[in-house]
Amino acid sequence: MSTFDAAPSALIVHAHPEPRSFSSAQMTTAARSLGEAGYRVDILDLYAEGWAPVLARDEFPPVDGPFKPQAEQLRAVEDGTLDAAVREHLDRLLAADLLVLSFPMWWFSLPAVLKGWVDRVFVMGGVFGGAHGLFDQAALAGKRAMLLFTTGGSGESFRPGGAFGPMDDFLFHIHRGMLEFVGFEVLDPVITYGPARMTDEERAAALEAVGQAVVRATRKPIAAPRSG
Known part of the structure; x- marks a missing residue:
C-alpha cells in the first residue's frame, strides 16, 4: 500500500452562498491545514453545485399508498x-x-x-437502519465528524448566563441527533464568533487560529454526550 493510499481522508461539506465570505475562507483554511496534516481532502460546496435540499417524492420510483x-430510501x-x-x-x-460540516450558524x-x-x-439503509443499527452499530461507526462554523453573536453571548445561553445547547441536536446517531465520534467544534465585527487584522488572526484548531480537534474527541 502506498503512503497516499494509507493517508486518512476528510470530506468537507460547505454551505455558504458567498465564496468571498469569511465562512468560505475559513473552510479553505481548514482544508489546507488538514492537507498539511496528511489528510486527503474532498470538498463538497453545496451552493456552488446547486444542491437540491428537498427530500422529494419524485426522486424515488412511484409507489402505491x-x-x-425513509422506507423509500x-x-x-x-x-x-x-x-x-x-x-x-x-x-x-x-x-x-x-466529515467536516462547514457553515454559518443561521437561526441557531x-x-x-x-x-x-x-x-x-444520511440515507436509511445506507448509513443507519436496514443492515445497520444506530449509534455505535451504524455504518459510520469508527469514523469522526466535526463542525466548523461562524456566528453572528459574540462568544460571550453563547456562554452560560449570556444572551443566548451555552453553545452546547444549540449543538446537541446536530452532535447527537445527526452525527452520533449514524455512528460518528464527534470532535470539538471549531467556531469563529462574530467575524463580521472584526477588523481585517483580527480576521486574519482568526483564520490562522482556525487552521491550528482544526488539526488540534482531530486529535481529541469531545466529552461523552449528554443523554436525553
Whole structure:
C-alpha cells in the first residue's frame, strides 16, 4: 500500500452562498491545514453545485399508498435505484474518515441547504437502519465528524448566563441527533464568533487560529454526550 493510499481522508461539506465570505475562507483554511496534516481532502460546496435540499417524492420510483421517505430510501438502497446525485455524495461520505460540516450558524442551526444534505444523504439503509443499527452499530461507526462554523453573536453571548445561553445547547441536536446517531465520534467544534465585527487584522488572526484548531480537534474527541 502506498503512503497516499494509507493517508486518512476528510470530506468537507460547505454551505455558504458567498465564496468571498469569511465562512468560505475559513473552510479553505481548514482544508489546507488538514492537507498539511496528511489528510486527503474532498470538498463538497453545496451552493456552488446547486444542491437540491428537498427530500422529494419524485426522486424515488412511484409507489402505491402514502409516501414514507425513509422506507423509500431503504428500498432504493436495496434495489439500486437511489438518486444518482445522492448516491455520489453517499459514496463520498462513506469513503471519508473525517466529515467536516462547514457553515454559518443561521437561526441557531444549520442553513437549510446543509440540513437538506443530511436529509437526503444520511440515507436509511445506507448509513443507519436496514443492515445497520444506530449509534455505535451504524455504518459510520469508527469514523469522526466535526463542525466548523461562524456566528453572528459574540462568544460571550453563547456562554452560560449570556444572551443566548451555552453553545452546547444549540449543538446537541446536530452532535447527537445527526452525527452520533449514524455512528460518528464527534470532535470539538471549531467556531469563529462574530467575524463580521472584526477588523481585517483580527480576521486574519482568526483564520490562522482556525487552521491550528482544526488539526488540534482531530486529535481529541469531545466529552461523552449528554443523554436525553
